[in-house]
Amino acid sequence: MTAATRTKVVKALRQVGFAAWVRSPSQGDWPWHVHAAAISDTDLASQAQHQTGDYYLGLNGLANHAADDGPAVPIRTWEEYQRQR
Numbered sequence: 704m705t706a707a708t709r710t711k712v713v714k715a716l717r718q719v720g721f722a723a724w725v726r727s728p729s730q731g732d733w734p735w736h737v738h739a740a741a742i743s744d745t746d747l748a749s750q751a752q753h754q755t756g757d758y759y760l761g762l763n764g765l766a767n768h769a770a771d772d773g774p775a776v777p778i779r780t781w782e783e784y785q786r787q788r
Contacts, residue, residue, distance in 0.1 A: 704735070712737050714774040720781035722758035724773050730765060738764070743780040 704712070709725045716723035716739045723739035740751040747755065754764035759778060763769045779787075 704737075709735065709737055710774060713739075714776060717774065717776045717778075719784045720779055722755045722764065724764055724771070730763075741781060742778070743782060 706725075713723045713725055716737070720742050721739040722742055723737060726733060726736050726738045728734060740747055740755050742755055742758070744751075757764045757768065758771065761771050763771050
């Protein structure tokens, strides 16, 4: 994926109820990828729950608790997205 495509994917995921970020090799031992968790999923692992909480706080969901550098969109759950359609 190009950088622009990664950003578009993250924005789209966020718009429909996911806490989502672009992850880069400079952030950890991984390749470029999109990381996401469904905000209202009741079966999230505890780490994903914490990442979703960080998303609400404007953070990047990583251990360093840096600011979220992703596209700014109103935070909503999948259910809220469905009601607004």
